Amino acid sequence: MSDAAEISVTGETSYTVTIGRGVLDRVPEALGERVAKVLIVHTPTVGKFANDLRELLQERYTQVLLAEVPDAESAKRVEVAAFCWQILGQSDFTRTDAVIGLGGGAVTDLAGFVAATWLRGVRLVQIPTTVLGMVDASVGGKTGINTTEGKNLVGSFYAPAAVICDLDLLETLPRNEILAGFAEIAKCGFIAEPEILDILERDVDRATDPTTPEFQRLVELSVGVKARVVSEDFREGGLREILNYGHTLGHAIEHAERYQWRHGVAISIGMMYAAELGRLAGALSDAAVDRHRSILTSLTLPLSYPAGRWPGLLAAMQRDKKARAGMLRFIVLDEIGKPRVLAGVDDSMLQFAYQEIAN
Numbered sequence: 107m108s109d110a111a112e113i114s115v116t117g118e119t120s121y122t123v124t125i126g127r128g129v130l131d132r133v134p135e136a137l138g139e140r141v142a143k144v145l146i147v148h149t150p151t152v153g154k155f156a157n158d159l160r161e162l163l164q165e166r167y168t169q170v171l172l173a174e175v176p177d178a179e180s181a182k183r184v185e186v187a188a189f190c191w192q193i194l195g196q197s198d199f200t201r202t203d204a205v206i207g208l209g210g211g212a213v214t215d216l217a218g219f220v221a222a223t224w225l226r227g228v229r230l231v232q233i234p235t236t237v238l239g240m241v242d243a244s245v246g247g248k249t250g251i252n253t254t255e256g257k258n259l260v261g262s263f264y265a266p267a268a269v270i271c272d273l274d275l276l277e278t279l280p281r282n283e284i285l286a287g288f289a290e291i292a293k294c295g296f297i298a299e300p301e302i303l304d305i306l307e308r309d310v311d312r313a314t315d316p317t318t319p320e321f322q323r324l325v326e327l328s329v330g331v332k333a334r335v336v337s338e339d340f341r342e343g344g345l346r347e348i349l350n351y352g353h354t355l356g357h358a359i360e361h362a363e364r365y366q367w368r369h370g371v372a373i374s375i376g377m378m379y380a381a382e383l384g385r386l387a388g389a390l391s392d393a394a395v396d397r398h399r400s401i402l403t404s405l406t407l408p409l410s411y412p413a414g415r416w417p418g419l420l421a422a423m424q425r426d427k428k429a430r431a432g433m434l435r436f437i438v439l440d441e442i443g444k445p446r447v448l449a450g451v452d453d454s455m456l457q458f459a460y461q462e463i464a465n
């Protein structure tokens with residue numbers, strides 16, 4: 107616990123992201139003095155952690171309730187948010203009470219949305235239990251749910267009071283989930299932090315083993331990227347869009363797969379597409395595109411998607427939040443660490459880039 111790192115996020119509100127082992131005893135401090143009741147939103151997969159946390163908190167608070175929600179993307183539905191609102195209502199949660207999101211990114215997105223909307227905002231503490239949740243979803247205050255039409259179409263910007271990343275919670279996380287989370291770590295490397303790529307290239311097995319110092323370093327570097335960006339542009343007026351690298355196509359794939367695919371897996375294909383688009387747009391070198399390919403392959407993440415799915419993907423991308431007045435906008439790289447917006451590309455170039463990744 108002595109080697110826990112603390113990364114500050116500033117902006118409209120300030121808070122700390124703690125990254126370490128055995129750091130859950132910091133949760134009461136994160137909840138603060140005024141809180142009386144706490145709702146822990148979690149999935150069945152982390153039920154044991156939820157019970158342990160309830161035990162830890164029970165002595166200090168009037169009421170500590172658990173809301174067990176469906177797994178993965180099935181949690182990010184309005185019916186599930188309504189289930190949580192019902193518990194808060196029936197237990198008379200007031201503005202000085204709190205919500206904890208304990209789980210993967212799907213849970214922290216849902217819990218954040220519930221906290222943002224209950225009484226127009228109650229205290230929120232995020233305790234991510236996946237790699238992806240730690241390095242990305244729990245930080246930065248994007249909360250939300252999916253709709254039939256698209257990914258994250260309903261939500262709000264709502265900052266947590268604290269984020270606590272206890273690496274010990276990753277002990278039970280399946281290997282494929284660890285690797286899916288590495289898509290967002292690689293993303294941070296591609297857009298802003300070349301040291302991440304160097305660590306991955308040096309020894310991918312050590313880098314992806316949650317017990318190694320390399321792993322902790324990667325979590326810290328990735329949270330550092332996210333914290334810097336959202337501190338400058340919380341509401342995505344500009345700079346924050348770089349965090350969407352690979353997401354324009356990635357979200358369309360998640361939609362096409364009816365939200366049954368892991369987010370990181372879809373984003374891996376999306377980044378490969380964005381890299382090809384960056385090359386076609388004239389700036390990204392062949393070597394940088396190859397670096398995408400080799401790093402994502404070393405993480406056993408996919409790089410391609412069926413050729414025949416293009417028309418459906420193009421239609422789904424129209425609902426991307428970066429689109430403006432019917433015009434798609436993509437994040438591409440001019441070189442590693444130099445992202446920019448690419449807008450006004452004609453459909454033939456978009457399709458041509460897709461052919462480069464189609465199978």
Ligand SMILES: NC(=O)c1ccc[n+]([C@@H]2O[C@H](COP(=O)([O-])OP(=O)(O)OC[C@H]3O[C@@H](n4cnc5c(N)ncnc54)[C@H](O)[C@@H]3O)[C@@H](O)[C@H]2O)c1
Pocket residue numbers: 149151152177178179182209210211212213215235236237238239242243244245246247248249258275276277278279280283286287368369370
């Ligand atoms: N708000 C943001 O800024 C942001 C950023 C990135 C991603 N996201 C969202 O995050 C979601 C993806 O998050 P994810 O990859 O964590 O997926 P997830 O939340 O679906 O979790 C993946 C799987 O791991 C299980 N799990 C979680 N912790 C576990 C543990 N410790 N041990 C065993 N199993 C565990 C879950 O039950 C689930 O089955 C997507 O909905 C994505 O849109 C949001």
Ligand SMILES: O=C(O)C(=O)C[C@@H](O)[C@H](O)[C@H](O)COP(=O)(O)O
Pocket residue numbers: 242246248257258290342346347349350353427
């Ligand atoms: O925090 C951000 O901003 C991001 O874009 C991070 C993404 O990794 C994340 O998947 C986010 O939820 C996507 O947001 P959306 O606005 O495209 O739905």
Ligand SMILES: [Zn+2]
Pocket residue numbers: 242290353369373
């Ligand atoms: Zn993402």
